Amino acid sequence: MKRIKLVAIDLDGSLLTSQDTITERTVQAVRDLISRGIILVVATGRMFCSAKKFALLFGPHTPVIAYNGAWISYAQGELLSHKPIPLDLARETLNFFKERDWYVQSYIDDVLYVRELNDKAITYARHSDVTPVVAGDKLYNPKKEPTKLLAVADDVSETERMRDEIKSHFNDRLFVAISSPLYIDMGNPETNKGKALTFLAGHFGITRDEICVIGDSENDINMFEAAGISIAMGNAREEVKAKATFVTASNDEDGVAVAIKDIIIPDFL
Numbered sequence: 001m002k003r004i005k006l007v008a009i010d011l012d013g014s015l016l017t018s019q020d021t022i023t024e025r026t027v028q029a030v031r032d033l034i035s036r037g038i039i040l041v042v043a044t045g046r047m048f049c050s051a052k053k054f055a056l057l058f059g060p061h062t063p064v065i066a067y068n069g070a071w072i073s074y075a076q077g078e079l080l081s082h083k084p085i086p087l088d089l090a091r092e093t094l095n096f097f098k099e100r101d102w103y104v105q106s107y108i109d110d111v112l113y114v115r116e117l118n119d120k121a122i123t124y125a126r127h128s129d130v131t132p133v134v135a136g137d138k139l140y141n142p143k144k145e146p147t148k149l150l151a152v153a154d155d156v157s158e159t160e161r162m163r164d165e166i167k168s169h170f171n172d173r174l175f176v177a178i179s180s181p182l183y184i185d186m187g188n189p190e191t192n193k194g195k196a197l198t199f200l201a202g203h204f205g206i207t208r209d210e211i212c213v214i215g216d217s218e219n220d221i222n223m224f225e226a227a228g229i230s231i232a233m234g235n236a237r238e239e240v241k242a243k244a245t246f247v248t249a250s251n252d253e254d255g256v257a258v259a260i261k262d263i264i265i266p267d268f269l
Contacts, residue, residue, distance in 0.1 A: 004269060009041070010215035014256060015042070032260065033265075039204060047107055047130060049110050104152075159178055195222070213230050235255075
């Protein structure tokens with residue numbers, strides 16, 4: 001096995017606790033990796049502006065995969081790639097939601113747009129530490145290509161059903177993946193975390209078997225497939241654990257720090 005040169009870590013459910021914080025133990029473990037010459041990549045479905053503060057803990061040149069790979073930049077802001085949803089497809093998708101009276105929100109130029117400030121919008125904004133812009137029904141007819149769209153289910157039992165209906169309608173014209181128990185991310189069909197990771201690996205001259213990834217949700221599976229070593233969090237969805245090389249502790253048990261100390265450093269450095 002080749003020595004690992006790049007480690008990509010998901011944010012929610014992985015690097016972050018269920019309280020949306022990152023523990024000192026985890027920060028120190030990641031910094032230990034970086035001190036050994038490893039490139040750290042933060043890989044998330046979040047907006048760049050929401051992920052940035054966590055990436056900056058590890059330096060201004062930390063690469064960030066945001067919006068599930070539709071946005072790739074450095075933590076200090078330099079943009080490397082941006083692949084939004086084509087405008088016609090975005091409008092079709094938004095109207096698909098309008099017809100079903102399902103909650104959806106949109107992201108344009110790293111700004112969050114919502115139809116109204118209801119409980120879902122407020123909860124999301126608080127969780128992501130962003131300020132939403134209320135667009136009313138203009139949400140369904142954007143003038144500019146959104147980077148991502150996000151659906152929020154009413155409860156966990158609805159998430160997979162909604163995802164399946166969206167996938168059935170749009171097939172492979174749209175990237176669709178569950179990113180947390182209630183959230184379904186939608187993006188440009190040419191984007192996912194795995195493709196973004198492959199782009200960054202090429203940028204740094206790193207091969208697939210020199211990459212390790214850590215994640216917990218459906219939108220991390222593409223990333224697992226783009227890496228030589230994949231580590232699922234203990235709190236991961238079962239289908240994610242099934243795709244992983246290893247399983248670590250949960251995000252509330254410093255699972256990332258455990259993976260670094262017990263798997264990555266002794267076995268792959």
